[in-house]
Amino acid sequence: MSDSFYDDMNEADGFTNAAGHFAAVSQRNRAIAHQKEQAEAIRDQTKVIEKQIQAVENQNRIEQDRAGIELQRFEIEQQRFRIEDSQRELLREQSEQLRQLRNLMADTTADITRFRTHYLS
16 A cells, blocks of 8 residues: 555544544543532532531520520429428418417416406405
8 A cells, every 4th residue: 555545544543533532531521510510519518408407506506595494494483382382381380379379378368367266356
């Protein structure tokens, strides 16, 4: 074969190789662009997830605050019950002391009356 035939073949192979390389570079660039799009989508999803996590953490703090408030209410109710019990006990003691005082006064009045009748009449 002639050199021009080989030259034409080599030139055609060069064009074919160049076209293949351009196609490979183009495909690689498309793959990189796709990966960049996926990375951006993942970053967006991460931001959404971070916001959701923040919302859950905020809700947890709110629930913890509510639990703390409920605990304080419980403690206040316990104190109120203790105070009411103390007040009831105090009233009971006062009633008992008043009863004893009335009995003492009645006994004293009876003693004075007996004293008057026996010693003053």
